[in-house]
Amino acid sequence: MIRPTNILLAEDDADDRDLFLEAMSLVDPSIKVATVENGEKLMKHLQQSRDFPDCIFMDLNMPKKNGKECLNEIRANERTRKIPVVIYTTSLNTRDIDDTFNRGASNFMRKPGSFRELRELLYKYLISFQPANIQKVKNNFVLNSR
Numbered sequence: 001m002i003r004p005t006n007i008l009l010a011e012d013d014a015d016d017r018d019l020f021l022e023a024m025s026l027v028d029p030s031i032k033v034a035t036v037e038n039g040e041k042l043m044k045h046l047q048q049s050r051d052f053p054d055c056i057f058m059d060l061n062m063p064k065k066n067g068k069e070c071l072n073e074i075r076a077n078e079r080t081r082k083i084p085v086v087i088y089t090t091s092l093n094t095r096d097i098d099d100t101f102n103r104g105a106s107n108f109m110r111k112p113g114s115f116r117e118l119r120e121l122l123y124k125y126l127i128s129f130q131p132a133n134i135q136k137v138k139n140n141f142v143l144n145s146r
Contacts, residue, residue: 003028003081003126004054009035010042011088012062016111020088023118039065043073044116046080054131055084055106060091068103075104084110086125086143101141109143 001103006106010097017035024033027080034053036042039062046052056074060067067087074080084106089096092110100108107125 001130002129003031004129004138005031006032006051006053007031008042008045008053008056009033009088010037010039010056010058010062010067011035012037012059016059019115019118020122023115023122026120027122031126038062038065039070042070046074046077052080052083055086055129057088057109060089060096060100065102068099071100071103071105081100084129084131097142105141106142107143 009017009020011020013122017037021033021035025030034045036045039058041064042056042058042062043065058067058070061068067089071085071087074083074085085104086107086109087096087100087105088109088111090111097108109121109125112121125143
């Protein structure tokens with residue numbers, strides 16, 4: 001089984017960042033998680049990186065540059081286009097799901113209501129992780145804990 005070793009989380013809410021970091025450390029403490037607070041910092045981080053993350057978890061509603069804008073830039077860039085991008089958001093809007101699927105996101109994960117569910121979702125993602133995964137089958141696109 002292949003697992004990511006480096007994850008980049010783009011999330012503007014400090015509490016959500018902390019919960020994600022704590023949950024990931026319980027699911028797999030060997031995975032390193034770097035964080036950025038907005039889309040502008042995400043794109044700057046990727047532009048300046050020599051080693052790209054194995055995957056990106058990205059909120060849709062970030063200041064300065066939103067997740068859809070970042071996803072467009074990531075997929076348009078030859079160096080970053082194959083990085084799996086998981087949309088990590090409070091939205092479960094069908095339009096957001098369709099739009100991010102069509103823009104090349106790998107998966108769509110609604111931020112869960114409990115810490116336990118977040119751990120389950122992260123575990124589910126890790127056991128199904130595929131490097132350079134751009135989701136082609138929509139029925140596997142939305143991740144949920146059930």
